[in-house]
Amino acid sequence: MTKFNFSKRVPADGTDAVGVILKAAADPKIISFAGGLPAPELFPVKAMKEAVDQVFAERGQEVMQYGAAKGVTALRELVLQRVKEKENVTGQLDNVLMTTGSEQALDLVGKAFVNPGDTVLVEQPTYLCALDVFKSYGANFVGVEMDEAGMKMDALEEALKAHPEAKLVYTVPNFQNPTGRTMALKRREKLAELAAKYDVYVLEDNPYGEIRFKGQHVPAVKSFDKTGHVFYMGTFSKTLAPGFRLGWVVADEAVVNKLTVLKQSADLHTDNLAQYAVVEFLKHNDLDAHVKQISDLYGQRKALMTEGLEKYFPQGVKYTDPEGGMFLWVEVPGVEDTVELFKQCLEHNVAFVPGDPFYAGEPQPGAFRLNYSNAQEDQIKAGMKQLGEALQDEGEN
Numbered sequence: 001m002t003k004f005n006f007s008k009r010v011p012a013d014g015t016d017a018v019g020v021i022l023k024a025a026a027d028p029k030i031i032s033f034a035g036g037l038p039a040p041e042l043f044p045v046k047a048m049k050e051a052v053d054q055v056f057a058e059r060g061q062e063v064m065q066y067g068a069a070k071g072v073t074a075l076r077e078l079v080l081q082r083v084k085e086k087e088n089v090t091g092q093l094d095n096v097l098m099t100t101g102s103e104q105a106l107d108l109v110g111k112a113f114v115n116p117g118d119t120v121l122v123e124q125p126t127y128l129c130a131l132d133v134f135k136s137y138g139a140n141f142v143g144v145e146m147d148e149a150g151m152k153m154d155a156l157e158e159a160l161k162a163h164p165e166a167k168l169v170y171t172v173p174n175f176q177n178p179t180g181r182t183m184a185l186k187r188r189e190k191l192a193e194l195a196a197k198y199d200v201y202v203l204e205d206n207p208y209g210e211i212r213f214k215g216q217h218v219p220a221v222k223s224f225d226k227t228g229h230v231f232y233m234g235t236f237s238k239t240l241a242p243g244f245r246l247g248w249v250v251a252d253e254a255v256v257n258k259l260t261v262l263k264q265s266a267d268l269h270t271d272n273l274a275q276y277a278v279v280e281f282l283k284h285n286d287l288d289a290h291v292k293q294i295s296d297l298y299g300q301r302k303a304l305m306t307e308g309l310e311k312y313f314p315q316g317v318k319y320t321d322p323e324g325g326m327f328l329w330v331e332v333p334g335v336e337d338t339v340e341l342f343k344q345c346l347e348h349n350v351a352f353v354p355g356d357p358f359y360a361g362e363p364q365p366g367a368f369r370l371n372y373s374n375a376q377e378d379q380i381k382a383g384m385k386q387l388g389e390a391l392q393d394e395g396e397n
Helices: 017-025 045-063 073-087 101-113 128-136 153-162 185-198 253-267 272-284 287-312 338-347 377-396
Strands: 096-100 119-124 140-147 168-171 201-205 230-235 246-250 327-331 367-371
Touching: 045 272, 073 096, 073 230, 073 246, 073 272, 096 101, 096 253, 101 128, 101 201, 101 230, 101 246, 101 253, 119 128, 119 153, 128 140, 128 168, 140 153, 153 185, 168 185, 185 201, 246 253, 246 272, 287 327, 287 377, 338 367, 338 377
Parallel strands: 119 140, 119 168, 168 201, 201 230
Antiparallel strands: 096 246, 230 246, 327 367
């Protein structure tokens, strides 16, 4: 059998721990709170089909041809308009790059800024795919402590002092994946200030920010950026359709130009049809009204999940109380092996994502992520009961 000489970017053991978990959770008899999928019943299929038909009728040859690497101008203009309206992030057209999902934005920033051995500061815990991306470019990670108001700025400044070589700070400030926490306003201001003071870049990842079902909106970190140190990422994956793979970066023009060159060598440009379809959709449909539908449904599902936590989980279990997004975070005291706990919960036909892959450093035992956006109400009720029973059984062992 041939032994292939893979690059150092490929995990040495060849395993995909999260993939194994999600595959197990996909069993039809399992109630899964493991994935991070939007509710498909809210996808605007009919309206989007009409938009696609109109695009083909008006621009058929154009959308089937190669396009500009930075993206369709009309969509970039709409993104610029929307981030100004929603996040108080201002800029010009040359500050916007469309990407093939926000995952590509992560990859391009990693490729552009992270050399082997560079230090990347991340929330502890943080989005596991970001860890995978930066790790593939040879990053060394330093985890920064969080509380219910997000990344702690005193802890971040201490980390910046201890690691003056740090290249990048990665944050998900709104309804963070995996914890559901939101960074407080003053901390956002401070983060932009620290970025300038220590000459470190901040990658602000905001896939969930519009999905708010209670509380007050908080402006983006980028809105406080006066020096160009903050790069802002967004996506249509949670508000329209993840399958379209439409994301964007808003950053200094020099940064966007470099990312564009790297994008050209990766995929030339983002899908033309998807971009023009969204432009056409937005001409005739109220995206805010659609997002409100999503937010209302997720709020109801999150409330059901927390009711189940209170009703069925053992005493002493802690959990976050997100004001939006798709996830909440659970901490079960006394559990030493969360992956083993996952296996035991599978025997009760319910699944979650263990917390271990979300940590850059030593994971917290007994922590795991629950997703409420992609489960029907009856599944949430039954699944939380089954999960509570599994945790009760674990506590008795």
